[in-house]
């Protein structure tokens with residue numbers, strides 16, 4: 001297709017953005033591109049992909065969207081989730097322009113009004129996480145990296161599956177008198193699955209552990225370490241990872257003032273491909 005006489009009319013980057021992590025955790029991105037990742041507008045096929053509920057749920061839609069619209073990124077699957085969230089907004093911007101429209105329903109008079117939100121405002125509220133301070137424990141330095149889009153999607157899917165299991169236990173046994181310990185056992189096993197995958201996610205987000213005798217990078221060694229340290233340290237790592245995983249809630253929090261009755265309302269908008277610009281719960 002390289003000889004296509006129409007090639008010069010093919011889409012070109014319409015904006016350039018800097019990633020929240022600065023690409024520090026993805027050495028496969030060419031360093032000359034790090035300060036400005038070019039973002040192309042979506043094609044018709046990209047738009048259709050974004051409407052496929054299965055592809056959205058397993059994260060494939062988002063990954064293929066980045067592959068199509070950000071040719072500077074060689075391996076979208078291995079990108080940090082927070083970078084992909086920023087790229088998703090940038091792709092919306094490149095495709096439809098910088099303004100998003102949110103229809104707000106007043107909680108007091110129920111009047112509906114449209115508000116314009118500039119995507120730049122949201123992008124500027126992303127944290128800068130080029131450098132992550134290590135978690136210190138007993139002379140060790142635990143160096144973290146933000147979770148990848150693949151790891152976050154997997155965890156979300158497991159979470160969904162476990163919720164489904166818990167619901168089906170409730171539906172099946174809700175009316176019956178079930179032995180309490182049997183019910184507890186089933187719930188326990190479901191929550192344990194989530195906890196185990198959480199450890200897996202944590203192990204994946206530990207870049208390496210600095211010890212007085214040298215650095216440890218091996219995944220299995222780190223997993224075993226996580227299973228044998230006090231919960232307090234795991235919680236500390238967990239909290240840090242939460243911050244590195246997703247854009248902060250503040251980034252999409254806006255206050256709307258009703259033009260009819262002037263009631264003010266603070267709203268957290270959900271910005272994701274499933275529900276591009278709905279109201280978060």
Ligand SMILES: [Zn+2]
Nearest residue numbers: 106109258261
């Ligand atoms: Zn009102």
